[in-house]
Amino acid sequence: MIRNKNMVQNGRVKVAVDAMGGDYAPEEVVKGAVLAAQKDDVEVLLVGSTNILEKELAKYKFTNGSSIRFVEASEVIKEDEPPIDVIRHKPNCSVAVAAKMVKSGEADALVSAGSSAAAALSAIQFVGMLDGVCRPAIVGSLGSFAPNTVMVDLGANADCKPHQFLTFAIAGSVYAKKFLNITNPKVALLNTGNEENKGSEIGREAYSLLKNSGLNFVGNIEGNEILNGKANVIVCGGLVGNVLLKFYESIGGYAREWTVQKLKKYPPLDILVKLLFDGLFPATKISGESEKRGGGILWGVDGVVKIAHGASRAPQIANAIESAKEAVKAEVIESLKLELAKFNQGGKP
């Protein structure tokens, strides 16, 4: 059953977009909304200062008027403001209003390119968490070298408690099933060794929870096994996940530059290398994976919440809206609820 009845009735997924959030907001956000709204199955709800947004939209020859609407939000959380203000002092800022729309069912999903922390806090406070989950996590596909592997958490939780690793594993498994079509995803815990007693105290407790979870847990894996396909879902804390992701995304560019420099004295070869890297070799495409999806979904929240990169331009905003729509259609929240319910019956994971 799809979560929002309105969507079923008119066939359109309603995506609330924090139009004031992002390095290039509202200009690029409105432009991205126009791109996304060309499709018939989405309605974009631009949340922000209506006066400003109307002027921005007027720049475009946009004919499908019924698929973009404005929702007034008088305040904005700026990048230099404490994100916690979204809860304490600015509950009517654009990202908070958009989050409340998801909670009330006026929107099916939220997209924000503004402060990630403010968006996450809005999601926690105003959309709410699923039963058994205390903090959201970011799940991402490793693409290129490991097309059947996802990692979680990629940065939402710097400090993690053992039970969070279990919810990460559940979220990652749902992602692998829904988006990678893997029937029974293999789950592994990222650690400093394969043995059960390796790593920190939190890691060992997490291992025990995962081992007894009923998930397809294959044990610990080390950093040199991330890309070998041994696991479909790699669970780690947000600090480790975020550092690894950024390192992984940077490899392609550096490998290209290093190789081109080495072959500079052999002119035909350096051109060939550039062509190989830019056209064929997967390393330089790694960073394009998240761009293609327009950012990451916050898993564990009771609604689809997509956090786009702060530097998103119109195409990335459009991609974020599109993938938020696809997540709603794929009923990812319902799937996660079902998986979590199995664990909640025996106590909070």
Place this chain on the structure above:
Amino acid sequence: MTVEEQIREIVARITHVDKNIITRESTFKEIKADSLDIVQALVAVEEAFEIEIPDEEAQKFQNFGDFVSYVESRVAQGEKV
């Protein structure tokens, strides 16, 4: 239910700890409440008792008892609608 009991319920729900381990002497660190837990608890208590707790007052809370005492004093002042 007393003010203290209500606040204990709220804090226990947000921090996912057993309410019976929260005493007036418990620090937020002892009950493993992070900064977000504390802010969520503040907001939930503000809504429950229809009061506003200024940041500068909240920053003075050293333990659960300080939090409870502050809210009790505000409620006693008849701020609850």
